[in-house]
């Protein structure tokens with residue numbers, strides 16, 4: 803359970819551990835006026851609800867998306883190499899040539 807809470811605390815929160823929706827709140831407190839937060843719509847400061855700075859969440863999310871994009875680019879390159887091999891095998895089988903790898 804701790805792992806699930808920690809993992810879901812990374813990036814833009816999708817929901818609060820209490821089950822409530824996350825909303826965007828803009829602070830009106832003088833100390834951090836205008837600062838944006840992703841916050842549980844039923845937030846109470848008892849440690850059981852989620853409240854995360856908007857900037858931090860966006861940075862985490864961007865980092866995670868960059869990692870996903872890089873991973874998918876690597877997979878696409880692998881698929882391209884496999885596609886090339888399949889084409890070679892297909893052509894070789896059509897002409898009954900021996901494939902040397």
Ligand SMILES: [Zn+2]
Nearest residue numbers: 818820842851
């Ligand atoms: Zn909550």
